[in-house]
Structures are given as structure tokens and as C-alpha cells.
Amino acid sequence: MLAAIGADSVEEFYADIPDSIRLHRPLNLPDPLRSEAELVRHMDRLLSRNKPAELSFLGAGCYQHHVPAVVEEIGNRSEFLTAYAGEPYEDHGRFQALWEYQSLMGELLELDVVNVPTYDGFQAAGTALRMAGRATGRRRVLVVGPVDPDKLSKIVDFVRPDHDVEVLDGTHDGWQAADLVVGADVAAVYIEAPNYHGVLDAALPSLAERAHAVGALFVVGCNPISLGVVASPASYGADIVCGDIQPLGIRMSFGGGNAGFIATRDEERLVREFPSRLFGVVPTVVEGEYGFGDVFYDRTSFALREEGKEWVGTAAALNGIMAGVYLALMGPRGMREIGETILALTAYAQERLAAVPGVSAPNAGLVSFADFVVRFTGSRTAAEINALLLERGIQGGKVLSDSDALFCVTEIHAREDVDRLAAVLEEIAK
Amino acid sequence: MRVGLVVNPVAGVGGRVGLKGSDGAEVQERAFALGAVPRAAGRATLALAELRARRPDSVVLTVAGAMGEEAARAAGFAPEVVFAPGEPTSAADTVAAARALAPQVDLLLFAGGDGTARDVLEAVGDTLPVLGIPTGVKMHSAVFAVNPRAAGEVAATFSRVREAEVVDRVEGSPQLFGYLRVPDVPARVQQRKTGSSSVTPDAVSGIAAELRSYLAPGELLVLGPGTTTRAVAAVWGVDVPVLGVNVVDGSTLVAADASADQLLELVAGAPARIALTPIGGQGFLLGRGNQQLAPEVLRAVGLDRLHVVATEAKVVALGGRPLLVDTGDDALDRAFPRYVRVVVGWRRTILYPVNERQS
């Protein structure tokens, strides 16, 4: 090959790299594991020190759900796994699968525009709020809590150049979302359904009205797996809906399975603010063929304040395809059933655990979905309780404070799992 | 789709034989004496062949003989001849032919150079879309397709129209004569990579917002001529004449088509900034079509308060050629920085080289 190029050595190709910045030694890395067998042995040694929990009550943004085998089968297809940025012709299947994902999500969300997935739900929330800011030309953003502090950290960092974020979280001071007053300088009111603590706030519909009364946009973060039974945010007035599709057939993978969605009505003023790709269906020159391509690619903000339109990059497309497969397998009945099962189990868990001495469920009077707060009123802190649970083979919830932890149940839990947890708490939560 | 065609049969004959342009019977005679071969007709044929390949249903209206009919027939069209020129043909024939064609066509193609573009501008102004088929000598106007085939393709596929400058050399120095409406083909929708970012939309709203952020309350903004500056004014709700130098204060028109004296008076009375856009294609910033921005005016405002604005597409189209300044005041030309920050969008600039007057 060198002869064909007319070069004496590979060194010639590096002529532009000055000697002063060359690394004049081999990289100091471990000896290579040259055979597949050695690599597998090495990795197996590492993986053997991981123990998936036998019984876990963790949620808080990453959820244990059953992943149907067909979702994995499709997600592992080498064509989908290794494709990237082909044209709508040679990658027709990729485009159709992603357009169908958008469409399936559209049915669930009752909205006409859904993006190709963005990185994760944190990014989706940050982007949705900037979209609202650009669409309204206003600075203030009201975030109605409780919101995951990690998510809030991302939102604040992301919208900082153009927006002031005011967080209203009544978890500790008795403030209620129903008390919210929205001023005319507000770009967006952001609230989650369910919120970080799993609660579906009864004030959601009235918040939409209050935001709209002053021309603010109502942005709702939601858990899409709840929507077979919980009303879509669009139905009670959300202008932009965002969230994470990890619950829809994506494995937890130590937090590596998250992927974000953003959805709006099909109004140009909102569509133009999407920084992400949107695929659309089009005819081809052959009757009866569907093609798919980028919609409204040169989206330009004509708002008076033209802030950064962010960037488009590699995000989380395959998770979108997999979520689409999941929704197709589940169908309308599957989504209703899974929603009902989780609602029922969440209510039962709060009731059952609150009956344990030294344990209460502060939100038991409200409707919660999957996540719920457990308060330990005995002598032990939430962290100490978790340590004792672990000794008994149970992974407790996410510790929120000395007294509180965020537990979670999904369709993979049975009533007996909750009873077992309650029985152990009877012993240790005094 | 009805397309008009006017060919300037002698356009470009000077190029091959080292003459600048082909204006005037004397130059043409010398060129032919030196062995020049007319190329405009052949290039027009290429353009029309491309048009026919893409839009076989196109109807061509043109001028008898060498001014279009021959080229159209060579491309396979059976053209409708609507005008017969004199012999020998002249600029007056170009003007008259363009006038005759304009009411009957959706698009007027002309094969020629800057002189021909001027004739077409005089004949039709901004009444219909016009596109130049380049005939080979270096042209200053921005109304030409990049090559003859591209002219045919644009004619077949355009979906919107933009304004572009007509520039011609007068006594060796390029001057701005006005604007023609030329067809615009948006970037093809496909060939998008997942990793592509559309960093700067090709729009002036961001440029307008950025410019406005520089203006302190009460400051005047002097807008040079050009499509970008005019569009900036339009974003602010101000309509300004396209060829003049205009003054706004951020949202209202203070002076339209101002003279150098008016400008001096205005900038003496209030702090001011200047926004200029290079003339498309050639990159002239000062000294071509904006002489109202006299050296005294520029000094009074200060070069540090002079802002260059352009869409990113326009900067890229300069192909790396530097921006040019020729204020007529050598000391002032030399005082320009070697690089200026061209505002291409909200919070976005491209650092671009500036040269003094080109030889």
C-alpha cells in the first residue's frame, strides 16, 4: 500500500505533527488481552463483582420494568445497532422506525409533534424550557417542585444564559402548587406528572389555566408509562411535554438507558423551536411508496430575542426505536393494564408500609405512581434502615434525608414483595 | 414554466485574449482580431440543455438569431421568437428584448457579463426573477449562477427569490448599480448527518438582534446599502431604500438615502455606529456604491464603531477572498484592522481578513 501511495513509511503521513508535541514513548497502558477468551475472562472477573438486586425498591428516574424479548431482539439487530447517518434511501428502515416511534409516542401523548430522542429526560426538560423561552421571549421560568435535585442542577446550568429559574417546592413548608401565582414575565411553568416524589398533583389542570392566562407556556414532564391510564398532559393544557423513555422497554444499565422526548402541538411557533431532528413522511416518485426525511430543517427563530438554538448531535435514537417496539407490543390494552397495576400497587405499598410502626407515608392521601415517599419516624435514619434492609436481601429506596426515602414499585413487583418489605420493616423501623 | 432567454453574442470575447470585458465595439473588434471566439451562445445552450433535462415541459421565449434562438434550438427547444434585433446587435437590443420578454415569462435568463446585467436591470428592474448564465470573464455582479449548467438547474428547481447586486466596472473601478431578483434554491433537504448542527440559520433576525445589542439608547445606526442591511431594518419594522445609505435609531427611520453632508451632520449631533454588508460576490465593503460614507463620516463615527454584517452563506461564498476597502483616503484605508468581525448571527461573528483597495 505504501508503494501505491508513493510513501516510504507511515511516518510521512504525520509530517504536519511537530516533533515537539509527539509522544516519544509507547502509551503506558496494561498489556493487551489479545484473545477473545482472555478478554472475556478479564471482563467476567469484573462483572462478577456486580450483583443485580434480587428485590429492589429503587426508582427515582431509572425504573425496573419488564423488557419484552422482542424489544431486545430488535435492539440487538446488527443493522440497527451499527447504522448511523445514512440517507433516507439506504437507511429507509431506520427513518421509518424512528418516524413510527414519534407517531406511537404521539398517540400516547396526544400530540402531533414528537422529536427523535434527545439524550435523556434531564436534557429534554432543559431544552423544553429554552424552547418556551424562545417562543415567548420572556426570562423567568417557574419550576414547581418537588423536582429531582440532579435534574434541577442540569436545568439551571442549561438555561442559565437566558433564564432565571425560580423553584417552588412545598415539600417542607406546606406550600401547594395550587397556591401558585403566575406573573406576566413568566416564560414557562414547569411541573411534573408524576413529580419526583411520585405524586400526581390535583392542581395540574388549574396550573395550565393560570399559565395561559398570562401568555406563559405550560411545560409538563411526565412518565410515559403512566399514560395508558393517566390523562395526557396535552389533554389538560400542556403546551410542551417532555420526559424520559427509559421506562418503555429500555434496560436500566446502571443509569445508561435513559433517553429523552419532547412533544408539542403542530404549531409553527413551537415546531420552529425544536433543536432536535423531526422526521416526516413523504411520497416518493413511485405511487404507494413512503419516504421519510427531516421536517422543516432550516428552523429559524424569528422571535425578537434569538437565543442559541442548541445543537443537533448523536443522542439516543436506538432507544427510541426500542420504545416504539415496546409500545407496539403493548398496544392500548397493555398500556392501560400496566398503568392500573402500578397505580394499584403504589397505593397498596403506601397503605401497607404506613401501617408499620415507625413508618409513615406522607403522601398516602394523594395519588402516586411508581415512586412514593416513605418516612421513618423511629430511632433509625433512612440510611440506617437501608443498610439493615440490605443485610436481609432487600435494596431499599433512594435516601432523601435523615427521615425520608423514595421507594418505588412497578409491574415487576408482586403484592408479596411489598408484604415482605413490610415484615422486615416491622423488625427494624422502630 | 415559461423561460425567457437573451444572449449577448459578444459577451466574454475579451476574456480569452486578455482584454477586460467586451464592452464597446472597439474592444470587440480587437478581440475578434486577436482570434476570440464567441462563447455566450454555447454556454446558453448548456444551461438550456440542463433545464430541458430537468423540466422537459419548459417553454422558451427568446430573441431571433444569435441573441438566443440559435442557442435554444441547439439545446433541443423549439423556441418562440418574440423580438428581432438590429444588425450588428447592441446593448439597446438587449434592453428592448428583455422588455419584450419580461411580461410573458416566469423567469428571464440572460447570457452575458456585468454589462449585460446592467442592461437587464435597466430593462426589467425587479419585476420578475432574472438569472445570469456566466460567460467566462470575471464578473463582479452576484446575479450569475456558478456555471452554465447550474443556471439551468436553478431555473428548473427554484422555489424562492432573493435580491442580488449588479456591479460593473466604470473607468476601471467597480460600482454598484442596483439589485435584481434572482432565483434561490434552498439547501437540499437531505444529506443531513446526525451530527450536523445548523449553527447559524441563514436569516437576518439574529444579525438584527446582535446589532441592536450594540446600540446604546439614543445611538444612531447608519446602515450601508445592501440586502442584508435592508433586511435588518425590516426586522425592526423599518423600510429603507435599497441603494442608499440610511440612518435608523433602532426602530425608526431617521434619514433615508442620506448624502455625505447629511450623514456628517447627523453623526456630529449624536453618537453613532455604522453597519455595512459586503457587496455579494466581490467583497467590497467601502468605496463601491456607498460613497456617501465619506472618509470624514467614517472618521467622525470611528472605525471601532463600524460593524460588518453578512449571512454565513454570503461569507462562505466569498471563497476566502478578503473584504476590500477603498475609501479614497489612503491613511484611512490603512487604519482598517487586518481582520474584522463579521456579524453572522446572534452572538456569532466570523473573523475575516480585510485588504486595502484592490489594484
Added chain:
Amino acid sequence: MSSSVSHGPVSPADARVAPKPGLRRFHQARWDEPLIFELTSPGERGVGVPVTSLPVPSLPAGLARVAAPGLPEMSQPHVLRHYMRLSQETLGVDLNVDVGQGTCTMKYSPKVNDSFVRDARIAELHPLQDEGSVQGVLEILYRLEGLLKEISGMDRVSLQPASGSSAIYANVSMIRAYHASRGDGELRDEIITTQFSHPTNAAAPKTAGYRVITLMPDADGYPDIEALRAAVGPRTAALLITNPEDTGIFNPRIEEFVRLVHEVGGLCCYDQANANGILGITRARDAGFDLCHFNLHKTFSTPHMCGGPAAGASAVTSALAPFLPRPTVEFDGSRYFFDDDRPESIGKIRPFYGVVPNLVRAYAWIMALGGPGLREVAETAVLNNNYLISKVLEIKGVSLPYAQGRRRVEQARYSWEKLNADTGVHSEEIGYRVADFGTHYWTSHHPYLVPEPMTLEPTESYSQADLDEYAAILAEVAREAYEEPEAVRGAPHNGPIHRMRDASLEDPGTWAVTWRAYRRKVG
């Protein structure tokens, strides 16, 4: 089983199998697959769900779903078949000589690495599990950071970013935090980048509120150092630069670029998206950079998955380490643990700790190669690139603008400008036709500084025969453009679909992002 049919005597000529044709007679699957909504069959379903006898609480007013979502009702095999067909209508790396997606580093991703992430001991881990139960994955993250520290020369690496662009944004946030900590965050509001760096180097700082100054290439295609001199000043926060740039040209004055920015108190941030050709040859630290980032899905082989999940790594010097996204992974000599108590941290870039499956894949890939192996990767990739350049430049109508006579490193941006002027055929159209032969290519980011562009990046994964085949396909399509342009203009002929009428994608009255919108607008 039928017995073979007798044909009588057979001559050796009858039995001779002729060699394959010079170019593949490729045809992609064409299933005419309906939209999934058209496959619905009421009453069918694809998967069962646990149902409970426990009472379902009633939802607050307005929060109960009224109409069931309009999802299709399909049996499991029908769902599977639909998506299997769509996968067949997709051209992944595993199927083709995928050297045409320049800047994307479409290398082979070893299958064994996928097996590690499908293992329940990764896939079934919850990120908030007790640290004692996840020591293995924490060790992988810790060790991967160590490997990337050596590869970049930097002091600390965050593996949290979701992609290269996400890592650039993290780096910009750290740049902001660094200057703020020194009291001149307000003053330093400008970030400098170059036209041939990845567009996110301009877009991310702009999103973060910075003013962005772009340097154009000089006549040779190198970033213009005189322009940089004019750009730097007390307002300079940082320089964000790719090297080699997307043209494949390495900027030989990079040290001087870094020095000029450092002299005014700015930081230098290295976009290593094109690092594949310089692994073990030169490092960010060696050129004096303060931050850099890697795209693990490019340089370190994790598959591209139709456009992600990807993974990014942000690497910094110790001066910037306090600002790293939280948490970091630490080791106390016996246990790996998260350090979330980092008061100066920029906070979270992504939920939890990053795209862990891709981090595991990247770790395994590096461990299989070691130091000399990484250098071999770089040298092979660069050899392949220059070999392909020599083959492509033999084709009529193509050129390689800029830096004439200089070698390219990791990729090359070619121009079909001459072919376009000669034939009217565009680079995009050549790309569509190339797909009829079972491969493809990408043009360039917009705006096209190089006219009629084509960006090729062979990586180390392809053999000389693979590259010969790719160049032969380009040569054939170029020949068609000159001799039978209709064959190119009508392409694709052998794909799942034909040329789209895509003008409707730009019109709010006709675009349809979802089935709902399509039904409403088109019927």
C-alpha cells in the same frame, strides 16, 4: 429429499463457476412495508402484563385518561416481522465498506463487547444500588478513566457526557466555572473556534451564552493564525478546536495557537473527534491543552446505533478538576466509591453516571489493544486514508482542495466541483447512486465551504481490497455521470424506495411528524 436429476455427461466447462462480477450486483431489501398503524388488527396484542386484584385508586379530576391511546393492536410475530423488515432496509456498518461517513469514524465494533453489556450484571443494575453491590462496574469506570488519562495526558476524566457534543457542552460549562472562580467570568465572554471544527464547537458555547468567533481557513486550509492573533484578548474565555480538522489536515502550528490563547488568560479545549489517526502519536496534554473530549462511539469503537446512545468523555488538567461534573469515581485502596461532595462541580450533565453500556464497550476495546495496539490502529487508519486518497484522485472530476501536496491524517474532504460543472450532477446525487452498489457516503456539514463535498474516513477496519472496491464504485458512478447521467440522476434504483418528493417536509401545511398529523392533514 429428492435425488439429483441426471443430465448426462458433464464437461469441465459446464462445471466451471465464473468469477464474481467486478462490482456487486447489490440490491437492498425492498419490503414495501406498511406503516405500523396500518398493520393493526383489533383484539390482537403482543405481550401480556401482570394484572392485580388490588383496588385501582381513582385519579383527581381531569387526570384520568378518557380515550385509550391509538396504538396499534398486533400479535408478537407481526411486531417482530415488521421491525425485522425495517432492519433489513437499513445499511449498518456490519454490512458494508462503511468508509463514506467521514468524521464519524465508522469502525468495526467487536461483537464480544456487546455481550458484556447484555449481561445482566450490567443491564440489570440500578444506578442507585448500594455501592458494595456494584464494585465491578465502578472499577470499570475508574479504570477507563485511567486509560483515557494516559491516552490524553490529562489529569481527570468525566465519563458522564452523553455524546461528543454533550462533552463539548460540559467542557464549556467547566470553562465558565473556571473563569468565574478567578473573578473574571463576566469579562471573558468570547469563545474562539474554527470553520472546519465540528459545528458543535460553535453551537454549544452559543447555547451556553458565549459570543462565538469563528476563524476561517487560510488559503492552504489551515486555521489562520493571523486571524487568531486578531481574535484573542482580555475577553477570550477559550479556544475550541478540532485537530486534525474535518478536512483531515493537522494544524502544525497548534502549539502556537495554544500559546497565544494562554498568553491572554484563555483556556484551550481540544475536540478529539478525529483522534483515531493520532492515538499514541500526539496527545492533548503534549500540545498544552487544558481540556479535551473524546467521542467514545467514534475513536473507541462503540456502535453508532442509528444515532445514539453515544458516549463522551471530558478530560481536564488538575486546574479544572474541581469543576468536573459530579459525581466522580474514586478508589481508597480497597473500595471504589462515588464522590458526590464536590462543591465547585458544574453539577450534572446527564442522569446518573453516563451511558454505561458504551463505557463498558470502550473499556473492553482499549484493553484488547493496549498501548502499541492503539498506535497500530492510528497508523493503519492513516495509511488507509492516504491509500484511498490516491485511489480516489485517479477518478475523473474529483479533487482534494487545500494543502496541496500535504498528507491527510484521519479523513479527507474531496470535491466533485469539476464533475458537477462538466455534467450538472451533484455530489448528493452521486451519493444516492453509490447506495445502489451497497455503500454510501456523506457530503459535509453546512455551509459547504468545499463545493460539492464528499468526506471519506476509512478507519483501521478496512482492508486494501475493501478500499479498492469502494474506489471502484466511485469510479463507476463518476463514469456514469459523464456518460449516462440519467443513471445517476434517477438513483436510487436498488434501494427500498425511490427518490422522494420532499418539498412537503418544509411546508407547515403538509409536513407530518406523526401518524396523527398525517391523518389530519393528508387523510
